[in-house]
Amino acid sequence: MLRSPSGVIGLIILLLAIGIAVFGPMLFPNSPWRMVQRPFLPPFTLSTVPLGTDALGRDVFAGMIFGARVSLLVGLVSTLVALVVGVPIGAMAGYFGGKVDDALMRFTEFFQTIPSFALAIVLVAILQPSIYSIVASIAVVSWPPVARLVRGEVLSLRTREYVQAAVVTGQSNTWIILREILPNALSPVIVLASLMVATAILLESSLAFLGLGDPNLISWGYMVGAGRTVIRQAWWITVFPGVAILISVLGLNLIGEGLNDALNPRLSREGR
Amino acid sequence: MLSFVAQRVVKGVIVLLAIVVLNFFLIRLAPGDPAVVMAGEAGASDQIFVKQLREKFGLDKPLPEQLFIYVKGVVTLDLGFSFRQQAPVSKLILERLPATLLLTLTAFAISLMLGVLFGSFAARFAGTFLDTGITVFALIFYAMPIFWVALMGILLFSVTFDWLPSFGYETVGANLTGLAHAVDVAKHLIMPAMTLGLFFMATYTRMTRASMLEVKRLDFVKTARAKGLSDAVIQRRHVLRNALLPVVTLAGVHSGTLIGGAVITETVFAWPGIGRLMYDALLQRDYNLLLGVFVICSAMVLIFNLITDLVYRLVDPRIEFAS
Numbered sequence: 001m002l003r004s005p006s007g008v009i010g011l012i013i014l015l016l017a018i019g020i021a022v023f024g025p026m027l028f029p030n031s032p033w034r035m036v037q038r039p040f041l042p043p044f045t046l047s048t049v050p051l052g053t054d055a056l057g058r059d060v061f062a063g064m065i066f067g068a069r070v071s072l073l074v075g076l077v078s079t080l081v082a083l084v085v086g087v088p089i090g091a092m093a094g095y096f097g098g099k100v101d102d103a104l105m106r107f108t109e110f111f112q113t114i115p116s117f118a119l120a121i122v123l124v125a126i127l128q129p130s131i132y133s134i135v136a137s138i139a140v141v142s143w144p145p146v147a148r149l150v151r152g153e154v155l156s157l158r159t160r161e162y163v164q165a166a167v168v169t170g171q172s173n174t175w176i177i178l179r180e181i182l183p184n185a186l187s188p189v190i191v192l193a194s195l196m197v198a199t200a201i202l203l204e205s206s207l208a209f210l211g212l213g214d215p216n217l218i219s220w221g222y223m224v225g226a227g228r229t230v231i232r233q234a235w236w237i238t239v240f241p242g243v244a245i246l247i248s249v250l251g252l253n254l255i256g257e258g259l260n261d262a263l264n265p266r267l268s269r270e271g272r
Numbered sequence: 273m274l275s276f277v278a279q280r281v282v283k284g285v286i287v288l289l290a291i292v293v294l295n296f297f298l299i300r301l302a303p304g305d306p307a308v309v310m311a312g313e314a315g316a317s318d319q320i321f322v323k324q325l326r327e328k329f330g331l332d333k334p335l336p337e338q339l340f341i342y343v344k345g346v347v348t349l350d351l352g353f354s355f356r357q358q359a360p361v362s363k364l365i366l367e368r369l370p371a372t373l374l375l376t377l378t379a380f381a382i383s384l385m386l387g388v389l390f391g392s393f394a395a396r397f398a399g400t401f402l403d404t405g406i407t408v409f410a411l412i413f414y415a416m417p418i419f420w421v422a423l424m425g426i427l428l429f430s431v432t433f434d435w436l437p438s439f440g441y442e443t444v445g446a447n448l449t450g451l452a453h454a455v456d457v458a459k460h461l462i463m464p465a466m467t468l469g470l471f472f473m474a475t476y477t478r479m480t481r482a483s484m485l486e487v488k489r490l491d492f493v494k495t496a497r498a499k500g501l502s503d504a505v506i507q508r509r510h511v512l513r514n515a516l517l518p519v520v521t522l523a524g525v526h527s528g529t530l531i532g533g534a535v536i537t538e539t540v541f542a543w544p545g546i547g548r549l550m551y552d553a554l555l556q557r558d559y560n561l562l563l564g565v566f567v568i569c570s571a572m573v574l575i576f577n578l579i580t581d582l583v584y585r586l587v588d589p590r591i592e593f594a595s
Contacts, residue, residue: 110287113287113528113570113573113577114294114528115527115528115573116529116532117528117529117531117533118565118566118569121535121550122298122562122563122566125554125559126298126302127301206417206418206419206532209536210551224417224419224420224423228419231427235431238423238424242417242420242423245416245417245420246412246416246417246420247415249415249416254411
C-alpha cells in the first residue's frame with residue numbers, strides 16, 4: 001500500500017479529511033447556520049470569513065468544515081451497515097450452496113436490478129429525511145455487490161484442504177465460516193469497502209442536493225443545492241463544497257486502488 | 273436464441289412484479305393514512321371525502337386484496353392518480369418519457385464512444401504522458417458529483433461564455449419548426465448529455481484501458497505480431513475487439529446508475545423528463561407519482577439489461593444462447 005504513490009496520496013487526503021472532521025469544529029467554532037456577515041460576501045475579502053458568505057450571510061468555510069463530519073460519517077457508517085448485511089448473506093450463500101445459495105442470490109440480484117439512486121430517493125422521502133434514514137437507504141442500495149463478492153470468495157475457499165480439515169474435526173458451520181473462511185476472504189472486501197465509502201459520500205451529497213439531507217445537519221451536498229439558484233451572482237457557494245466532495249471521493253478511490261494493488265496483485269489490472 | 277430471449281423476458285417480468293409488490297408496501301410505509309394523505313393532496317380533509325377515497329381505492333379492504341387491486345392496476349398501466357398535478361400518473365410519465373430517453377441514450381452513446389476512444393489511446397501509449405494524463409482526468413471525472421459537474425458547466429458555458437442555454441428542452445416561445453427546431457433542441461441537449469455522460473465516460477475509459485492491457489499480453493496478440501501485422505491493426509482488430517466484452521457488461525450494470533444520474537441532471541437543467549418529474553413529486557411529497565416513476569425506471573433498467581445481455585451474446589460468439 002505504501003509503495004503505490006496513488007495510495008499514499010489517497011491516504012494523506014483521507015487523514016486530512018478525518019482531521020478536519022474531528023478537530024475542525026473545535027478550531028473554527030463559527031456555526032455554519034449563523035449569519036456572520038452580509039450576504040454574498042465574496043471569498044478572500046475578509047480573513048475571518050475566508051471563503052465568503054452565502055445568500056443568508058452564513059460562513060461558507062464553516063459549512064465546509066462541519067460538512068466534512070456528515071459526509072465522512074454517512075460514508076463510513078452506511079458502508080459498515082452494508083457490510084453487516086452483505087457479508088453474512090454472501091457467506092451463507094457461498095458456504096451452504098444449493099437452494100440456500102439460489103434463494104439468497106435471487107434476493108441479491110433483485111436488489112441489484114432496482115435503480116439504486118431512485119430507490120434511495122424513494123426510501124429517504126418515505127422514511128422522512130434524517131441521518132438515520134439516509135444511512136439506512138444508502139446501506140440498502142449498496143450491500144448487493146458485497147454479498148456477491150463474498151459469495152464468490154467463500155465458494156472458492158470452501159473446497160480448500162484446511163476448511164475440509166475443520167469439517168472433519170467436527171467444527172460447527174458458524175465456527176468454520178467465522179474463523180476459517182472469512183478471514184481469508186477479507187482482502188477483496190476491504191478494497192470494495194473503500195470504494196463503497198466513496199460512492200456513499202457521492203450518494204449522500206446527491207440526496208442532500210435534492211433536499212433530502214438531514215435538516216439539522218449541514219452537508220456539502222446541501223450547500224451546493226442551496227447555492228444553485230444564486231449561481232450567477234455567487235459562484236463560490238457552489239464551487240467550494242463541490243471541490244471538497246471531489247477531493248474526498250478522489251482520495252478514497254485512490255486508497256481503493258492502492259489497496260487493490262497491495263492486496264490483490266492479480267486483480268489490480270482489471271479495474272472496476 | 274428465441275428460448276433464451278423468452279426465458280430472460282419471463283425472468284424480467286417476475287422481477288418487475290416483485291418491484292411492484294415492493295412498491296405497494298413502500299406506499300403503505302409513507303407517513304400517514306394514504307386516504308388522509310390523498311385527501312390532503314387534493315386539498316380537502318373532511319371525513320366523508322376521506323371515506324369516499326377509502327372506498328374508491330379499496331383502502332377499506334384487507335391487505336392482500338388491496339395488493340391484488342394494485343398489481344392489477346399496474347399491469348393495465350394504471351399507476352394511480354396524482355392529485356397535485358390533477359392527472360393520471362401513467363399519462364404524466366408517458367408525456368415525459370421521450371425527453372428522458374433522448375437524454376440518457378445520447379449521454380450513453382457519448383460516454384461509450386469517448387470512453388473507448390480515450391481508453392484505447394491510454395492503453396496504446398501505456399506509461400507515457402498521454403496515458404498518465406488520460407488516467408488522471410478519468411480519476412477526477414469519476415470522483416465528481418454529477419450535480420456539481422452540471423453547475424460548473426452552467427457557470428462556464430452559460431454564465432461566463434454564454435455559448436449554451438442553461439435550462440430547458442427548447443427555446444420558450446420561439447416556435448421553431450423542422451431543422452431549426454432540431455438544432456435548437458440539440459443546443460439544449462449538449463450540456464445535460466455531456467454532464468451525465470462524463471462520469472460514465474471516465475468509467476469506460478478506465479475499463480477499456482485495463483481490459484486492453486490485459487488482452488495485450490495474451491498469446492494470440494504475440495502471434496499476430498509475429499505474423500508481421502502493423503501495430504495499429506493489432507490494436508484495433510485483435511486487442512480492442514476482445515477488450516470490449518467487459519465494457520459491454522459494465523454498460524448493462526450501469527443502466528440503473530444512468531437513470532439515477534438522469535434524475536439529477538434533469539433537475540439541474542430543468543429538462544422535461546421523468547427524472548425532473550420525480551424531483552417535482554419529491555418536492556410536493558406526491559407519493560403516487562414518486563413511486564410510479566420508480567416503477568417505470570425499474571422497468572427501463574430491466575429492458576436495458578435484457579438488451580445488453582443480447583448484445584453481449586452477439587458480440588461474443590463463444591457464449592451460447594441456451595443456458
